[in-house]
Amino acid sequence: MKVFLDSNVLVAALATRGICADLLRLVLVEHQLLASKAVFRELRGILIDRLGLPRARADQIIPFLREQAEVRDPPSSADNPDHGWILAAALAGEADVLVTGNLALLAVDDRVSIRITSPRGFWELIKTARLAKSL
Numbered sequence: 001m002k003v004f005l006d007s008n009v010l011v012a013a014l015a016t017r018g019i020c021a022d023l024l025r026l027v028l029v030e031h032q033l034l035a036s037k038a039v040f041r042e043l044r045g046i047l048i049d050r051l052g053l054p055r056a057r058a059d060q061i062i063p064f065l066r067e068q069a070e071v072r073d074p075p076s077s078a079d080n081p082d083h084g085w086i087l088a089a090a091l092a093g094e095a096d097v098l099v100t101g102n103l104a105l106l107a108v109d110d111r112v113s114i115r116i117t118s119p120r121g122f123w124e125l126i127k128t129a130r131l132a133k134s135l
């Protein structure tokens with residue numbers, strides 16, 4: 001499954017233990033991680049500016065994630081305030097699912113061709129798929 005993890009999910013995965021960290025590990029091992037240059041720029045900025053991570057450490061994390069991910073950028077990758085670029089990048093990468101904590105993006109799930117879900121929703125989706133597969 002092609003999975004686009006929004007920067008807020010990646011920040012939570014790297015900064016804390018919990019469902020987002022578990023999801024990142026799961027996606028890296030069992031699925032295809034999709035990302036965009038804009039997500040990596042935003043992630044790097046948050047890690048350094050908001051979380052106080054040393055630049056050298058961020059400069060190790062971002063290249064590692066880039067190596068693991070299929071990086072796809074939308075035709076017009078200009079950042080906009082409503083985070084439409086995240087959806088555009090996920091669509092450009094032909095993602096099966098976009099995992100985000102962004103409430104505005106979660107609200108458009110029924111109007112686009114890919115599934116948009118929260119980290120908890122994605123975890124439940126994976127759990128349900130595994131259960132169905134085992135039956």
